[in-house]
Amino acid sequence: MPFDRDTAARRRRAVMDAIGPDAAAVFPAAPVALRSNDVEYRYRQDNDFYYLTGFLEPEAVCVLLPGQPQSEEFVLFVQPRDPDRETWTGLRAGVEGATERYGADIAYTVDKLDEKILAYVGERERLYCQMGRHSAFTQRLLSWLQQWQTQRPRSGRGPTTVIDPSEILHEMRLFKDPAELAAMRRAIAIAAEAHTAAMRAVRPGVHEYEIEALLDYTFRHQGGWGPAYPSIVASGSNATILHYVTNDRMMQAGDLLLIDAGAEFDGYCADITRTYPVETDFTDRQREIYELVLRAQLRAIEAIRPGIRFEEVHHAALGVLVDGLVGLGLLCGSPTEIIEKELYKPLYMHRTSHWLGLDVHDVGKYKINGESRVLEPGMVLTVEPGIYVGHQARDADPRWAGIGVRIEDDVLVTESGHEVLSAAIPKTIEDVTAARA
Structure with a gap:
């Protein structure tokens, strides 16, 4: 069954309407899981991330920014196109595919995540994210929160409240x-x-x-x-x-x-x-x-x-x-x-x-x-x-x-x-x- 961009867009809009214009929501893809040594399990996407994006690759992050200027409400960070890696593991969507096939308003390679997230989310009062869901990504979230907390006395920027979006999203999925x-x-x-x-x-x-x-x-x-x-x-x-x-x-x-x-x-x-x-x-x-x-x-x-x-x-x-x-x-x-x-x-x-x-x-x-x-x-x-x-x-x-x-x-x-x-x-x-x- 082909991916339905319009359905995914309606779901993202419902989440953005629920969290409001002063908030941002961040959803990571599931990490790759090792079966043994250097052998991986067949990849299985995080269900919340998949529900909102339809995107099936690892090392990706969905950021929702209600009311963001220049219509950049849906930002998708993805793995870059890489001919050497794609020889081993298959073609990637890349930033072009993220926008053209999956409907992202703007896309970046995932190596730009730390830089861009601090700027995008730094303008918001509330951050919706699932702390503890994926341990490595949780550590990254904590690093961002620490930077915002350190900068806030001087800049007045950065979210002051962290909220789990599961109640909103899981009620939708029901x-x-x-x-x-x-x-x-x-x-x-x-x-x-x-x-x-x-x-x-x-x-x-x-x-x-x-x-x-x-x-x-x-x-x-x-x-x-x-x-x-x-x-x-x-x-x-x-x-x-x-x-x-x-x-x-x-x-x-x-x-x-x-x-x-x-x-x-x-x-x-x-x-x-x-x-x-x-x-x-x-x-x-x-x-x-x-x-x-x-x-x-x-x-x-x-x-x-x-x-x-x-x-x-x-x-x-x-x-x-x-x-x-x-x-x-x-x-x-x-x-x-x-x-x-x-x-x-x-x-x-x-x-x-x-x-x-x-x-x-x-x-x-x-x-x-x-x-x-x-x-x-x-x-x-x-x-x-x-x-x-x-x-x-x-x-x-x-x-x-x-x-x-x-x-x-x-x-x-x-x-x-x-x-x-x-x-x-x-x-x-x-x-x-x-x-x-």
Whole structure:
């Protein structure tokens, strides 16, 4: 999907309108991360920087200057063009590309940052920056602040207040614009292809890593950037480990397989979980747990609409799970007391939902003034209840031991209710069985 300059410009304008004409905002690109010795990890841009610029190179800095004369409100510092380095690591945009392709009002090579930032930001009263986000850049920020503080008694120049822009920017990122939703729909469609391919490939004797490899292949083959997070391919009792990523066990007859995997497309994440038997059929106990989790998930999804609180989605799922676990004999006592005392936690220890976007656990507050926030159109959240009869469930009937089930979908809050963005991926027992035939 091509970079949309107009969308990025609208986002920057919203930030500048929020911080006001007496302020400046500074956002650095993510640093390059070393994997080992002189080998680098594949570069991943800082999500806030990417959201505002669409720029994918390291060693870059975005400076926003509301109301700056000569229409220099968006200043981008970038690596210079360098034929020798570009031979090794690829072409760079350079200052020309920063203005022509990415819409910077003016661009400089990054070696001019210290000189220019002191002049640009020295005229402002407030500086918005994310202290501590990237350690080397934080040291640079502290150096600038020290220089402004030293010069202020004589010149009267330099910001007197430093403010974290995350609250402004992350509230914006919580509400997905059309470009973001298009990228998320594509990420989810790619993930759907991968999950469906995995369903057809699973059988006894296959290793978890073989399915992980199939997922990774499909993500890239379909045009994605790769996995949005390390894929969880958990068979047997491994499915009771929430973030199991070792993925090295050979699947056996009688196992359930839990796959929690999502593609990344244009920086945006899918996050989807499906659970099904390694063989064709569920055992009776596996089926009972699976159908209970599915009922809980459907109840939670049904609750999603503008005006309800985020926490209500969790409670909708939790009520169904606790009632069902009592009915199966895995919990004993009053459902109300079990929920109040959190006695369900050995079997269900996580929340039902989180925000989804550029980060798989995306930014945005869950509470406003101490209360669970109200859902609004444009928010995207996961719905992922589960039951895990693992080592932590020491008091559970051993006949249920080793069963782990989670079902997860990605849901958009709409004006009239909700849309399950990942609805194409089979999840009823009948649909999963048909997809694997």
